[in-house]
Amino acid sequence: MCGIVGYIGKKNSLPILIKGLKRLEYRGYDSAGVAYIKDKNIKIVKTVGKINNLDKLLNYNDESFIGIGHTRWATHGSVDTTNSHPHQAGSITIVHNGILENYQELKKILTNKGYTFKSDTDTEVLCAYIDYEYTKTKNILDALNNCMKVFEGSYATAIMVKDIPNKLFVMKKDSPLVIGIGEQENYIASDISAYADETSAYIILEDMEIGQIEKDNISIYKNKKEIKYNIEQVEQDAFDSDKNNYEHYMLKEISEQENLMDKLNNIYLKNLDKIMDISKYNKIHIIGCGTAYHAGMIGKYLIENYSDFEVNTYIASEYRYQKIFADDKTLVIAASQSGETADTLACIKKVKKYGCKTLGIVNVKNSSIARAVDEVIYTEAGQEVAVASTKAYSSQVYIFSLLALKLGITKGLINKNEINKEYEKLPSYISKLTNYDYEDIISKIWQAKDVFYLGRGIDYISMLEGSLKLKEISYVHSEAYQAGELKHGTISLIEKDTPIIALISDETIALKTISNIKEVKARGAYVVLLIKEDLNINIDKECYDKIIEINATDNLLQPILNVIPLQLIAYNIAKKRGCDIDKPRNLAKSVTVE
Numbered sequence: 001m002c003g004i005v006g007y008i009g010k011k012n013s014l015p016i017l018i019k020g021l022k023r024l025e026y027r028g029y030d031s032a033g034v035a036y037i038k039d040k041n042i043k044i045v046k047t048v049g050k051i052n053n054l055d056k057l058l059n060y061n062d063e064s065f066i067g068i069g070h071t072r073w074a075t076h077g078s079v080d081t082t083n084s085h086p087h088q089a090g091s092i093t094i095v096h097n098g099i100l101e102n103y104q105e106l107k108k109i110l111t112n113k114g115y116t117f118k119s120d121t122d123t124e125v126l127c128a129y130i131d132y133e134y135t136k137t138k139n140i141l142d143a144l145n146n147c148m149k150v151f152e153g154s155y156a157t158a159i160m161v162k163d164i165p166n167k168l169f170v171m172k173k174d175s176p177l178v179i180g181i182g183e184q185e186n187y188i189a190s191d192i193s194a195y196a197d198e199t200s201a202y203i204i205l206e207d208m209e210i211g212q213i214e215k216d217n218i219s220i221y222k223n224k225k226e227i228k229y230n231i232e233q234v235e236q237d238a239f240d241s242d243k244n245n246y247e248h249y250m251l252k253e254i255s256e257q258e259n260l261m262d263k264l265n266n267i268y269l270k271n272l273d274k275i276m277d278i279s280k281y282n283k284i285h286i287i288g289c290g291t292a293y294h295a296g297m298i299g300k301y302l303i304e305n306y307s308d309f310e311v312n313t314y315i316a317s318e319y320r321y322q323k324i325f326a327d328d329k330t331l332v333i334a335a336s337q338s339g340e341t342a343d344t345l346a347c348i349k350k351v352k353k354y355g356c357k358t359l360g361i362v363n364v365k366n367s368s369i370a371r372a373v374d375e376v377i378y379t380e381a382g383q384e385v386a387v388a389s390t391k392a393y394s395s396q397v398y399i400f401s402l403l404a405l406k407l408g409i410t411k412g413l414i415n416k417n418e419i420n421k422e423y424e425k426l427p428s429y430i431s432k433l434t435n436y437d438y439e440d441i442i443s444k445i446w447q448a449k450d451v452f453y454l455g456r457g458i459d460y461i462s463m464l465e466g467s468l469k470l471k472e473i474s475y476v477h478s479e480a481y482q483a484g485e486l487k488h489g490t491i492s493l494i495e496k497d498t499p500i501i502a503l504i505s506d507e508t509i510a511l512k513t514i515s516n517i518k519e520v521k522a523r524g525a526y527v528v529l530l531i532k533e534d535l536n537i538n539i540d541k542e543c544y545d546k547i548i549e550i551n552a553t554d555n556l557l558q559p560i561l562n563v564i565p566l567q568l569i570a571y572n573i574a575k576k577r578g579c580d581i582d583k584p585r586n587l588a589k590s591v592t593v594e
């Protein structure tokens with residue numbers, strides 16, 4: 001979701017801005033633009049579509065040593081060049097990530113003062129308001145400080161001022177922004193992955209801070225006072241954005257799950273004491289969005305079933321506004337790959353007011369959620385570039401399994417030695433599933449209009465994730481259902497050859513799911529059955545068309561295996577349909593607005 005970059009220094013800014021924007025492409029966007037100073041004039045170039053479209057419009061002979069750039073993910077106004085960033089009003093040119101909530105009110109004030117607007121965006125209003133304050137105060141730092149008192153909502157903003165051509169300014173609230181530190185040059189970015197090759201040191205701008213960036217100096221202000229800042233170091237290997245001969249990042253990331261399990265075993269399984277002891281809390285709430293929410297639902301199931309402790313899960317965008325029952329004996333666990341999801345972050349801020357303890361299960365180090373929680377367990381999945389989350393999901397489920405394991409051991413419910421062996425076998429089991437040939441199945445279902453996913457209990461949760469994967473990257477409509485629920489309405493949609501993907505890994509309710517599969521088979525459905533091997537039940541060959549056997553592991557770990565064929569089925573359908581797998585339409589990797 002919107003990416004911001006900026007550069008000031010001794011090199012031509014344009015290639016640097018474009019490189020940074022390309023690095024932030026993974027966040028998702030629909031248009032892109034840059035602004036730079038050439039011969040004391042601010043030039044703006046922007047367009048819809050991919051960064052390559054912007055690249056073609058740029059004149060690289062225009063040497064400029066200061067500039068800002070942006071990838072826009074539309075929130076206010078349609079996807080068109082006028083609405084894309086940068087925006088300009090008077091002396092001020094800006095790029096912005098976030099939502100200015102009171103922009104209508106501010107627009108009225110500004111219109112009465114003679115400002116006119118070309119776009120439908122909140123950003124143009126934000127820009128004009130800065131210009132209005134700057135015209136009044138004649139001091140940009142005072143102007144930005146005044147604006148922060150008026151602006152409601154979220155903003156990470158990079159600002160150029162026409163008559164201050166040797167400085168960039170930034171300000172931030174509730175959207176991420178970092179400043180990369182170079183030698184006689186400095187950078188601005190939504191996240192440091194944009195410039196991790198150029199610099200290893202960076203500053204994380206905190207809420208309500210203003211930055212003034214020169215090529216050889218950085219000053220940070222809060223409430224009109226200059227403040228000290230910490231310098232963070234980029235972790236080596238944190239940003240492996242090489243596709244390594246894989247056709248898509250998504251396929252690369254699915255394949256990486258095998259080694260990831262080994263890595264996690266080494267980091268955490270061998271040091272279970274590093275995993276938080278959750279036994280002292282009275283309540284556990286798990287929050288997240290999308291795939292992270294699904295991982296949280298698996299977490300609930302694992303903690304409840306293997307360590308006998310009731311857990312509630314919530315979608316973060318709901319939880320942040322709903323009545324909650326929480327206090328200082330409540331542990332709130334936030335799962336997030338990016339660590340920047342606005343709704344999840346807002347929940348953390350909310351529950352702190354209730355005195356809750358917070359734990360983040362986060363992939364991106366030093367991200368906003370990682371910094372906001374009391375404790376963090378990193379999922380160590382490495383950079384996930386594809387918008388569709390795969391390895392981040394399995395690593396989140398892995399961490400949830402460890403929370404359940406530790407609690408189960410503390411309560412004397414789980415035998416550690418036996419289960420350790422199963423953790424160690426995960427890589428080889430995953431390898432078997434990633435090497436499976438899915439072509440037969442794909443050739444039968446890739447053209448389907450709808451695909452239904454069925455499962456019961458924990459298998460249903462895996463199916464929610466499988467269905468989400470298919471929807472987001474292949475644009476095929478799909479729904480996941482608790483197998484027993486289908487006949488209460490949705491079975492009316494089943495006709496000849498409607499694809500049904502069913503999962504059975506829980507022996508205790510396997511026969512029930514089989515009956516439900518027979519119901520759809522009787523109506524002509526094409527059934528792909530994913531089944532845990534060695535289940536002690538008889539399966540009638542007539543109740544499925546294709547079968548994939550998944551290695552049997554301990555039930556605590558089975559969901560990590562169950563999701564792999566679902567990820568690959570979604571990937572291969574999307575590939576056959578010619579979809580832009582790594583950057584599906586309308587989606588953003590890092591959802592920094594609510």
Ligand code: M6R
Binds near residue numbers: 387390469
């Ligand atoms: O970065 P987060 O894990 O907080 O992101 C949450 C969701 O936006 C994310 O999981 C989304 O659902 C993925 N695109 C799913 O593949």
